[in-house]
Amino acid sequence: MGNNSTIDIQNDELLACKLGSVKENDPTDGKEVDLYYQPGKAFFTMQIGEIALSKPTVAFKKCRKIIPCEQVYGVSTFEDFLLNDIGSTYRISILKKEENSDKFEILNFYFKREEDFVQAQLKLDEYNFADRDGVERNICVLVNPISGKKVSREYYFSILKPVLSFNSIKHSMFETQSATYIEEFITELDVNQTSFNEFVVIGGDGVFSQLLNALMKHSDSSKLIKFPIGIIPGGSTNSLCCALSGKNPYMASKNIANKSLLKGDIFRVNMNDSKKSIYSTALTYGLPSDLVIESENLRNIFGRYRYIATAVPKFIKPTKFPVYESEVFYKLEDDHQQQSSTDDAHIEGSDLRVCGISIPKIPDGDLRSDSTLFKFGNEWKKINIDEFLFHAIITHENRSSVGKDVNAPFARIDDGFMYLFGLKKCSRIEALTFLSRASKGTQVDYEKYFYQKATELRFKNPCGSYFCSDGEPYKSDDYTVKLLPGFVNLMGETVKE
Template sequence: MYLSGHEASLDLREVVGVKAVKIPAKSSTLSFGKNAKVDENVPYCIEMQPIGPLGFSVVIITRPGNHRWRCKQVSFQCKDSSLCHQWITAIKEALKSEAFCRPKKLVVFVNPFSGKKKAVKLYRDKVLPLFELADIHVTYIETERQNHARDLLVQNSLDLKRIDGLVCVGGDGMFSEVLNGLLTFTAHDLHIEEMDRFEPVAPDIRIGIIPAGSTNTIVYTTTGTSDVVTSTLHIILGDQIGIDVNSVNVNDQFVRYSVTLLGYGYMGDLLKDSDNKRWMGPSRYSWSGTKSFLANNAYYGEIKYRLSSNSDSHPTDAVKCYSGCDICSMAGQSNSRSTSKVEISAGRDTDLQLDEQSDFMKHSNSQSSDLSGSYSDSNWRTVIGKFVAVNSVTMSCSCDLSPPGMSPYCHLGDGCMDLIMVSQCSRIEFLKFLLRTAKGEERKNLDFIQMHRVKEFSFRPLTEDSDLLSISSEENIPQSKKVKLKRQTSRTSVWNCDGEVIDQPKISVRVHCQLVKLFARGVEDPSLQDDQKRNCCSPSFDNS
């Protein structure tokens, strides 16, 4: 395009929409002064102005900083309304191209109680106008109860094959509800029974999230901010990123899917206590967290985990997951080639992992060994000990309160999860762990912490005589330890599964590589932000 002596280009991938605007045509006017003489013999003409618009505005994306996106209008003036209409039609048709994969029909679920009961207003004021600008047809549903959205999806009440995506306006709990409903529907539609160690199938449609909850971990981790407008624009542009999903089994029975945190001990106790104090609002989490910290409970258990076959990948490797991440791209390509292929590899432990394990034994009195039977793969390990916390994360779990997240170098789509085991320790030691976690500081030098990148893991509490008999059959476990276990195993914790309580402590968890796709692109590398700003519209201009 050529405007006012400047050649400027707009990247269609960054265009939100286009709309007609009325720009007054420039015309010469006659002005008569006080003493002006008017020749009555000269005829006067009235210039006819077109009723239709003489210009149009293209709405593009700008990046003011901190991973936030905003809209900017670039206006163009045409010679006549017909030419204006042609430009608008041409741009709209170009944006509908399959190459852009932009959604045309969406189902939007809104939790009216999210965001201090402001979710509905937030959607109508900030989200809906942008959807209308982008010519997206929306089916709007306000949820009336817990699991309302999940039930609608499982029952196929929405004819999912006719839509391009699902959008949930709420917090992480709302997303979990939509995720579980979509994956269960997909399995049922293909006559797949959700049972122990089944292989879930990736759905064809994407999920978008408009952050409106007390926690917006998934949005923050996949976009770098919990900003409503930014998330809406990612949906409009048709951005797409695959994220890993866990299948969680309790007592060998499938119960649900998880994408953020699975926490036993401290995180489980915190959630269970806070559920009884909902009347306190969001402040209940701080109260329950303090209470659980002061209690400093530790729980006996046995953890079996299968290490990632990539010995170079580790929770402390300082390799961050940004948009276009090479690690996630390679994992996605490998997964797409053969989703049914079982990974068989010679287990190799890095020196770092072996050193960690050696220090960890001092606190947990644990024994690491290769297992037999169903755990014959040499990548399998087992740890027996007393734990303040056992946490598994499938993404970094970044949020406004802790931008680095629980595991800053965890990847969105590498087909792995980071397993963090905190052995019994003093309150001061555990506080040190919590503070370092919140600030994203190094934790590998804490000898009561062990972190591994794993494909799957299982946990069972050591509370029953049958468990003790099973343990006693393993080698290299001192008799004194068995007696100690039997005397002190009277309590168990619960699991915090994406903010939902799982009461049964015995679970097994597997990760499924990039099982679900979101309307997002991952956190953009800050070093590339300036280039993206310049390339969006060069040179910058508002009017023409």
């Protein structure tokens, strides 16, 4: 090809930064190639042969191998002194996952020259997950083997363990043996003796809630609650994990290995009749709570779809459609981030912030909640709705891993607020209309739908009422809910879809 020829070069064919000549995989018989680094691509190798352009630029022929960043689950570097006899002293290993495959693959590249190896280390350092803050990581992994479709154990062995092992991240796995296992495990944990400094739970929202509550009951809760917590979706709906890593257990594992941290909001529920406090990210009252209680006997038959199996008869039976009574009061304080009380003293000084994510504006007296015009302050305001099909409190968008519905698209796990949303008293047809709109993401404008931003809530329900916190039922007819903004260190990234 002459020097005056022109050719269309695609973006992935352009040279980036040459890291040196290396041998692939087995250095004894591997083919020698050139290794390159390019932003947006972790690395790629080029076939031999140059193309002369009309301008004084030289590009190689089309890349033989490109690994996009999202497929890289770790990069490790080694000095292979035993290979000196064949001239390949330095090695870079990449853990990658094919886009449409459930298997990991390790690719090895062997460098002849130390300077090329050092340059490659610097370029690929951002993919080395093992040592980010100079502290040796040691993760306590808690696996609930019966959550959802009972895939938690499989997710540990086939996804999380390979990623952590490749990145030399220490961890120990424990399977929950009973409903009280996590509480008993954490109670016996000696903060001064344990080498654990992070937690990961594989299961549903209830497993996270069990861990959170156990940590808060511990005598050293102020220390334990600072440990980063990661979640891999192995439950029925996995609402919180979907807010952190989407529905993908691979992405959740990658965020854990990469130690991507954000300050997550939770709330504390005080049940006035029993003085019991629980910590949670989601609470429901009404039809969803009844479905949780009634569907428990169907767990082994329908798994994550047991809620649907329980709900269908309520829509087709000729009996009266359920209505639930509830008096709801709320506060919306502009200075809630700076406030602390005696029983919340351990969160003083934590990094409390409001994330700058763009979400739909909710007026100070949200018209969707039918509340009276409201000014920021410490006064309780009553929502002028007393009959519901359901209402729920969440700190995140309440995304389901089963379907495409997002119940509260205006909420984020780190925006510094909690949200009450729900459906007013309605007929079967109106409830089905809501479900249809929710599946398309258009329920926010539905006349029966309401929502309210808040920093504190109080509920007065009929005697003997139940509510559910992260899928676990509790009996109480009078309870308050207080936001704890930025309270937990969660490993993940807010989903922007």
